[in-house]
Amino acid sequence: MNAATTRRLLALHRWCGLLVSANLLVLTLSGLILIFHDEIDDALGVVPHAASGPAQLSLSRALDLALAAKPHAKPVFLFQDQERHPGLLFVGLSEGARRLDSAKPVAIDLRQGRLFEGLDLDGSFTGIVLELHAELFAGPIGRILVGVVALAFLISLISGAIVYGPLMKKFAFGLVRRDKARRTLFADLHKLFGAATLGWTFVVAGSGLLLSVGSFLLQYYSATELAMLGKPYASEPVVDDLSTIDRAVQQAERGQHGRHWSLVALPGSDLASPRHYTVLLQGGAGIEARVLTMALVDAREPTRAEAHQLPLYLRALLLSEPLHFGDYGGLPLKLVWTLFGLATLGLSASGVWAFRTGRRESRA
């Protein structure tokens, strides 16, 4: 690599790094909190606990219970998480459009047949921190901005990794010169932090970029592949009789080798046709547990179910979430994530300091 290319890449690295540094501080600090969102939510009692024992309430009865509490709302989705919230059913209700992202969930204890009022996931501490992390409190525009930050961070990482070679060819790995100018010390620290965190930052920035466009990918899927599947029924009225939901879920789970439903998009929602339930199923171990499969079940004739594979970009999106938040390997992985997060703060701070002291020293 010639000197001019190195200089250009270094400038690209420097300016992309400076552009993301302030945002990175906000994203890293909020990300550090979100690593422990399960523990924080449990400590704050954000989500109620279901009573112990077998489920007493069918899904259709639970839906009736939710609609009785909010008679003007339309049901949009059902969600369950058997690992984290056993015995609880979340019903997404919307008073406006039947969109999954605008529906507000209510929680129902299926074991006692009890509805919990006042569930406010968005208004909880981790809900607010997530809104800051994912959207910078600026809605869809904020999501795009976070995506731009992730992209600039990736460019900064790649350009930094490339110029590392020419800059370090005469020095040992991990050199930290404390006896030289302050700029040299910060630059050495920056290179050491960068080399140690490169793999992790690459994974987190890449998955963050994908997550920032996640809602657009879902809309794209809904408007293309899913719309094609539901095209013969597009002009039909939305099926409002959801008493078939239990049979539909059983039909979707049949032949799925231990997979169980995790989310059902109800007819008329943005992830279902006016006549179908879109059932997302999860289960198994390892990567299988992370990649959901899908079944479309006729809401009028629930014996008619079709299994579908999610497209590659949605499967990549599903894998991005654990890879971004580090919540897939228990407490040890969360601690690894925390340490890498703190090291990334060191990377960013040493880079900014090297830039500042370099400018000061060159002026003096």
Added chain:
Amino acid sequence: MKAYAQPLALCLVSIIGLVLALVLDGVVENLATTASALPLLVLALRLRRPPQA
């Protein structure tokens, strides 16, 4: 090229460890998690005792 060797090795160890911890279960998952943290150990050691120029 020699200058890239160690950072690249750390980067690969980290990425492979994180991905294996995601796709596998049990003991291998724990090993992969530990491996992914190896660059942090190298960072701590180098900060404590950096090589001489």
